[in-house]
Amino acid sequence: MSGHSKYIVGIFDDEDVLVHSVEHIRHEGVKIHEVFTPFPIHGLDKALGYERSRIDIVAFMFGTLGLILGITMIYSMMGVDWPMNIGGKPNAAPPIFIPVTFECTVLLTAYGMTLTFFVVAKLIPGFTPKMFDPRSTDDKFIVAIDLGKNHLNQDKINQILKENGASEVFEKEL
């Protein structure tokens, strides 16, 4: 997103009002840029029409990678590279793989998934986020509408926001 765009910002005071309003606003043909809230609200993603996150698939893939790496590491060390004779027992018996392989799986799942989350959500230290209103991290719920991407005019959007329970509507260039 290069350059400045003009946004209409609607401020809501209550999360239940917000979820219903978002549905109505979208129903009236307004494209919402994003909704900013101080805490996760169940059902808001559905109201906004977002697809479910695929981060679970990423987690599974990293977990599988961890599992494979764990088994490969132990087998190659204990069974291939330097087999040790410990009381005549098998060099690389599968039961001893379990604890370390499990830990490798968990470690890679957790870090792989979370780092992927940081990258896709652009959660990178040092960046300055686009904040429409600082109160969205405190007690207000903010609906941001990009004027350039909507065919409705500004007054109409203002009216729709107000009708749907926005306590405050203003415009902001970011």
Add this chain to the structure above:
Amino acid sequence: MQVTSPVRAPLVTGSKKMHDVTNDICKQVEGKPTGLWYFAFGLSLIALGYGCFCLYKTWTVGLGVWGLNKTVGWAWDITNFVWWVGIGHAGTLISAVLLLFRQKWRTSINRAAEAMTIFAVFCAGSFILMHMGRTWLANWALPLPNTYGSLWVNFNSPLVWDVFAISTYLSVSILFWYVGLIPDLATIRERATGISRTVYGILSFNWSGGAKDWQRYEQVSLILAGVSTPLVLSVHTIVSMDFATSVIPGWHTTIFPPYFVAGAIFSGFAMVLTLVLVTRKVFKLEDYITVTHIESMNKIITLTGSIVGVAYITEFFIAWYSGVEYESYAFINRATGPYWWAYASMMTCNVISPQLFWFRKIRRNIAATFVISIIVNIGMWFERFVIIMTSLHRDYLPSSWVMFYPTMYDIGDYIFSFGLFFTCFFLFAKFLPVINMAEVKAVLKSSSAKK
């Protein structure tokens, strides 16, 4: 979404609005530290300083400064290690297991409990490093290519499993804790000015609280909870295997993994209670950490304390029932030998004291809870001491039977861990929000029935 129950008491009292939550929690971070904070922090620094001196001696002179002898090769250090790891179980249990069970009361205490977990694992790890004697060779415990023709670590050894389990646990706990902190750090960033705005700006990772971010955040939290739950159980299971896979009478029992895990949760909750009771008083958070929260935690203490009690009795029964002479002796010696006082302390503190929580009055009494939480932690220290010491000090050969006496360095290294733990905890309490604001705001409505 709005669950209003006539039966359940509100989670947050005092008719708090969302803005009040932000103000109440951020106040601790934004204001100047109180005199009490300086006093407590100073005290921890003194403990840490004295501990560092003892640690310096331990490293430069060698493990000979400890009271270990040729019969007793593991004593205070491993006792302290297991004790700290056990304490380090509560945080992830509260945030992961209680999240999966949808226990909303966890929201007020999970942040502090997770922080406590991380610091407790630091302390546990420090004892492992100390016990190596030559700590600078700690990398030998890792499967790294080396100059001995790639002589790898032995994956048959539970000590190697421990290296993996504890380092994974520490890494994942830090990750889980930090992901939870990001939205709250953004809240502080938006209120801050000048240099602290820059610092919290960097720490808050560009968080703006968009709905898509929250959707992913929730998914990430849920999966992290899902993988942390077996992880937290695996850690103490593996710690118990350090003992259980040996052939020492008193150690090689199959009951160890579940018994250790229950004991870990037991001691962890006790430590969380000790810290939380102080924190809520000092920071005036009585509306967020209510008596109901404390009661819930006390119920878990009673449950896990009872499991531990059953495990003690089962162990004793099996020692007799197995018919193994050495095993029976180890247990009779444990209860009636020269360390009977440690065994009696363990039984009193761990089995009897939590049973007091069957009484609602005691369960909901702050002072009683505080005292019992400390008693439980003393008891849990004795449990590890009893398991380790009494099993070792009388081995198969009566001519090598000895007693163990700690030196000032054994004690000093233990003081070091307290210094480290409290220094970290006080820094956390000053510079980071001690209560998860975003999560508390989310349960504010569902809990306050009178709204």
